[in-house]
Amino acid sequence: MEFVTAHGAGKPTWAVDIGGTKTLLGRLGGGVLTVVAVIRTPDDPAVLAAWLRRQVPGRVARLGVAFPGGLDEDGRVTAWPNRPEWVGYGLRDALGRIARAVVLRDDGESAAAAEAMYGIAQGRPDALVAVLGTGLGGALVLDGKVRRSAPADPRTLGHLAALPEGSCGCGGTGCAQLALRTLPPDDRLGDGLEGWPDGLRLVAFLGDLVRFLSVPTVVLTGGLLARPVLRAQMRVRMAACGVEVLVPARPGLSSLLGAAALEMAG
Ligand SMILES: [Zn+2]
Structure with missing residues (x-):
């Protein structure tokens, strides 16, 4: 699936939208947002991190992440009522193996x-x-x-x-x-x-x-x-x-x- 946007004419960037049901991995470049892969969000966050490592080629410069739960300053999950198993997981550290810089944001924001x-x-x-x-x-x-x-x-x-x-x-x-x-x-x-x-x-x-x-x-x-x-x-x-x-x-x-x-x- 592709979505043309006026933004993103520069270097391609990678992004993940972690949802309560499914997770989307996308790539934005040349003004086009491409959904690269989709997975049902696993109960075990380590399974998702391993899947992302298989999907993303090498270690990219930066990765933007939209996440619906609460996170502390270190990128550790503090709350996610839909997926309580994720609480305590070091999301930023885990995704740091995929990207040199991981930018975590609330999904609504x-x-x-x-x-x-x-x-x-x-x-x-x-x-x-x-x-x-x-x-x-x-x-x-x-x-x-x-x-x-x-x-x-x-x-x-x-x-x-x-x-x-x-x-x-x-x-x-x-x-x-x-x-x-x-x-x-x-x-x-x-x-x-x-x-x-x-x-x-x-x-x-x-x-x-x-x-x-x-x-x-x-x-x-x-x-x-x-x-x-x-x-x-x-x-x-x-x-x-x-x-x-x-x-x-x-x-x-x-x-x-x-x-x-x-x-x-x-
Ligand atoms: Zn509530």
Whole structure:
């Protein structure tokens, strides 16, 4: 799969988007983001590191990584409610065998950077970027800059309380990303998400958030938005909250592009 972007005309750079379900390895060069390989994210992070070593030729200069969990200053995993087995793993050290410099970023921040700098949110100084996949990630863009959360803080967008009940792997109750667990197939969504009550609560939560923050634009991205019926219904429901709603053409690649492009920017 290839995705043409205006960015990345210089030296090729490598990027990894580690997700709760699958991991993408990509290469950005000559203005084209190429997905080189895809693997189901293993429970054992050492298995993923070994797979990456087989995919990447030699030891490259730098590698950008989009990651959904919390990380400490040394690049060690401090929290990942979807994959508790990863906690304590030295991700930066392991990937240091693949690249001389490893740049780790929150996946929501990576997606926000990609869409704000090179994607669909270009020209919008203020936006909330929500990434819907196995979990819910996201970041705020204010004055054209991605606001970064504390790297080790697991309280990302998906772990803010938005539902009346449900226990989350983070220890919280009613976390927003729990809504994704009850997502039905397209033919049971109804005409406007009526078949997904938690989805309506998630949309209302995002709507309340952007109204409170006076942010006029919401970017919905992430692998789930590749489903046309879901994308259309979420777009309509979200717009009913009185905000501009943007969905990129390749929502499954936002975080990967951000990891690659951030790497180049660094
Ligand atoms: Zn949670």
